[in-house]
Amino acid sequence: MTPQALTPEHFLANADHTLLAPPTTAAELEAFLVDAVALGVKRVCVSPSLLPVDKRGLEIVTVVGFPSGVHKAEVKAFEAAQAVRDGADEVDMVVNPGLVHAGDWAGVEAEVRAVREASSGKVLKVIIESASLTDEQIVGCCRASEAAGADFVKTSTGFNAAGGASVHAVKVMADTVGGRLGVKASGGIRDAETARQLWAAGATRFGVSATGAIVAGWGSTETAADGGY
Numbered sequence: 001m002t003p004q005a006l007t008p009e010h011f012l013a014n015a016d017h018t019l020l021a022p023p024t025t026a027a028e029l030e031a032f033l034v035d036a037v038a039l040g041v042k043r044v045c046v047s048p049s050l051l052p053v054d055k056r057g058l059e060i061v062t063v064v065g066f067p068s069g070v071h072k073a074e075v076k077a078f079e080a081a082q083a084v085r086d087g088a089d090e091v092d093m094v095v096n097p098g099l100v101h102a103g104d105w106a107g108v109e110a111e112v113r114a115v116r117e118a119s120s121g122k123v124l125k126v127i128i129e130s131a132s133l134t135d136e137q138i139v140g141c142c143r144a145s146e147a148a149g150a151d152f153v154k155t156s157t158g159f160n161a162a163g164g165a166s167v168h169a170v171k172v173m174a175d176t177v178g179g180r181l182g183v184k185a186s187g188g189i190r191d192a193e194t195a196r197q198l199w200a201a202g203a204t205r206f207g208v209s210a211t212g213a214i215v216a217g218w219g220s221t222e223t224a225a226d227g228g229y
Ligand SMILES: O=C[C@H](O)COP(=O)(O)O
Pocket: 018, 020, 045, 156, 157, 158, 159, 164, 186, 187, 188, 189, 207, 208, 209, 210
């Protein structure tokens, strides 16, 4: 099914406006939240140690096992439970790359299930770092995430040297689980044309830190390279 054309309003409605820089101060968080309300986004994604926050009508997304994913499943589950206690509405967990590269799909499913159980009733997204994976590994991650009860698969942390979201990876993810799970494109999205291409490829959510600049430049036709890195 061809997606509805992406307008600035759709983009803002489907964006997780993101601030995950490790040195973020309380003052920077406050300025970010003020900006988020002014921009008109519905959701913000911030580091778990910054929670709880004054929500001011926003939904709160946070991250677990971030950014490397090498944490034990029990640690990720604890982080997720704490995030929920701290008011998170959505949890974005990083999958263990060692399990993925070993093709241990039962292991991937088990850790996603552990976080799923710890974040019951909240939206769970699984970050797979698609830029560092083969298509077969992307498919394996998507299937394991679906089997474990995740709501979304998400391309990237935005902190991996391999890069961020690409049209190709989003297509593979959407072809595998689209229509049943959401697909969040994140990492390196810097302009409206890139967002449009990712949306056309099957993205249903964006993770972006450059939200304001993207909306301000919506009329421009310039494209940052596939993946934006
Ligand atoms: O999850 C979202 C990403 O960290 C955002 O990455 P970005 O800063 O490249 O937009």
